[in-house]
Amino acid sequence: MRPPVRSKKMAAGDLIPRPIATGQVHSKMVRIGPMTSPVARPEFSLTRRDLMAAFGAAALCPAWPATALAQGRTAVALKARTDGISLRPGSGPETPVWSLGNGELRFKRGEVLDVTFGNELPVAATLDCRGLDGVPAAEPLTSRAPLATGATDSFQLPLRHAGTFLCAPLVSDDASAPTRPRPLIVTGTSPVAIDRDEVLLIEEWRLRSDVTAIPPGNDPKDSTPIHTINGKTSYDISAPGNARLRLRFINGSQRSVLAVKLENLEVRVMAIDGQPAEPFPARNGALILAPGSRTDVFVDAVGPAGTTFAILLHDGKQAHPVGKLVVSNEPPLRAAAFPPAPPLPGNDMPAQIDLKNATRFDLALGAPAEWFRTADFKPSVAPAFQAKAGRAVVLALTNRGAMASVFHLHGHHFRLLDRLDDGWKPYWLDTLAVEPGQTQRIAFLAEYPGRYLIEQVAADWAAPRLLRWYNVQ
Template sequence: MVRIGRMASPPATPEFSLTRRDLIAALGAAALCPTLPATVSAQGRTAVALQAKPDRISLRPDGPGPGGPETPVWSLGGSDLRFKRGEVLDVTFGNDLPVAAALDCRGLDGIAAAEPLASRVLLAAGGKDSFQLPLRHAGTFLCEPLFADGGTAPARPRPLIVTGTSPVAVDRDEVLLIEEWRLRPDGSAIPAGNDPKDSTQIHTINGKTSYDISAPANARLRLRFINGSQRSVLAVKLENLDVRVMAIDGQPAEPFPARNGALVLAPGSRTDVFVDAAGPAGTSFAILLHDGKQARPVGKLAVSNDPPVRPAPFPPAPPLPGNDMPAQLDLKSAARFELTLGTPTEWFRPADFKPSAAPAFQAKAGRSVVLALTNRGAIASVFHLHGHHFRLLDRLDDGWKPFWLDTLAIEPGQTQRIAFLAEYPGRYLIEQVATDWAAPRLVRWYSVQ
């Protein structure tokens, strides 16, 4: 379980005690409980232009004042992408970077025609590609460029928010994109997949090293936390607040309270929570971030001087509207496969991936699939399934946790079993990456026929 001590008020240094192993274990513990895009909508179809391009961000204490330095990065543009469930996006993706790239949209199920590497080739510098993204589910998703090679600058992901057709009773809906940076002494940033020697670790929320939220008393906020870090499992704590988990990896969950207000997020994973701005004007709640080595404050939620939005906070929220996910999984007749993580054997770097390679597994459409994921590496490894969401199974395969996932961190020497319904025919990627900044991103593919 996550071990979180009480903080003095105000804290000199946050007491938020975790180790790397605690972070991975806490993932299982949780289970127990814009310039761009240019958009034109017509009849449920929306044209979206996304460009992978050079960008800059202020990360150093001496920026970004007059003449202050900024750090070169790569990005897909600025603000969150927001659309409605049921829309179909006509995407034009352009690559203005010096390395080959493809668009990877994390969490969008069943879009085989848009699948990077398996269906869409990596675009050379200056290339363009067009495809459709039907938004069949509401939730919090993530778009990022996938590269043949690591490149010379880190790439920023871009949140994709799909709202449902039914209203949700919140006063504010805000994304908190957490990113991790490794800065050299000269202020340049080291891309993931490279040795971070002699670098300084920095975290940002929405591009800022300190991020504050202000809301009137008794306002209900939906906070969509995204771990945009490329390699690190992170814990986020909202000090002295009741935090109610509502969705994980883009899919609604049976609501449950986050233990001591803390969330644990694997790289690329997303957790939506509801919190109420409780207390008199001027009350503030620290937002703490823990990377397995130390905790640090990265912002706060403050009760503003505006009049309360209602006399008292809302009662506990009911579950979010569903996304028509499978009600049951037939584990008795499921197709079963074993996958080894933590080693490069049979896995490929994106630059070496060939669609002609043998699939990791093949399943018939409409059949349940159980994967046994064993981490043979020396450190935790993160597994990501494209195309389908999965259930994390109990140890005896006699049930599953009450939420869906698309990403899972697995401790060294451990085996976790997951299950999903092979709903969508096509070819899809699977990914693994060790929780080490220098570790390569590795891919394979699977088929649903």
């Protein structure tokens, strides 16, 4: 076997790398269909299968109440509670949801959060923070038991990495209302040349005629799909000419792979799933987002005042506008736009993964008999696999189900491998969609001892969340 190398850098206009035929080390790119500018209606040519294939190949607000403590410690109080969102403004009451409150949570890399988590929901709940590596003491279900109504829990949450992450109440599938995630933004210690930093949380709802919403894991019959960005059915951004924006796109849907496109705008991908990537331009300004995944991009507000760039969303069936970026009437910030941005400051991720001496495991997806629903999961069951700390781990993920399965690894980020295990894509992931009958291989360095969850869910609204766990000793 040849020594591991990284795949070649992405060519201009490429979006998502796909592992290709035996004998080739570089990566081809998946085109996201012909995308043309909207005239009377948006044209955004994708199918549900396109979304799965594209991602499977790659895969504003108040913060938490906080009090600064000495030595980078921050006391944080957070409650899971009943809340509401206006999905049909001006036409009825708010839709009941379960949330951690509204708005983004923003801290700095290196801080340690002393979290007090309280549960005010009518069902047991734990706190799930997606994308935070190496925090076994805060891991839901394996370390933190579900809290009964009215109970509280306390633990520490060290913020090892800068990036875009996500927190949400973790409840069982018998929930009576959908849960809302809350973005967690961890800023780095090195400056980044941008003029604005915006979070765009995309959420999907299945709304009944009585304005209540069907939680994921339940049959969505007799409901209407609705999408929001930051809680609004139409979200607009205004910026001066030649301003550079960092847009942090988050797929807050718990079941659907989505595509989002910024019409007629150059979109430079800078980070995926909270970790910096080798920058590359998204083809036609389109991004593929699996449930819970995040992609940070840089865009420049170019053109005269009043220039408008539509934000389109595609759910695999049709495209529709969900917002726009508008060049404001303010004077341009500079005479010309910035040149293409260099990579973001690194997070001290492993430079190499020893694939030759890796511990290897096969993991079947779409196989409910080997997995547990949230309410049935017990940390006393045997782990899916065990690895020694400091060793490389390669997982072969085979989807035996009838539809695409979305895989999420807690505790560690991973590389998506080429077909020959002789290289990997130039970014890190914590979430990957795998098509039916397909096998994808991923690799990570088992850096952090502890017990961590593994999740899978079929890309179908009625599908349950399924769990296992793994151990790093």
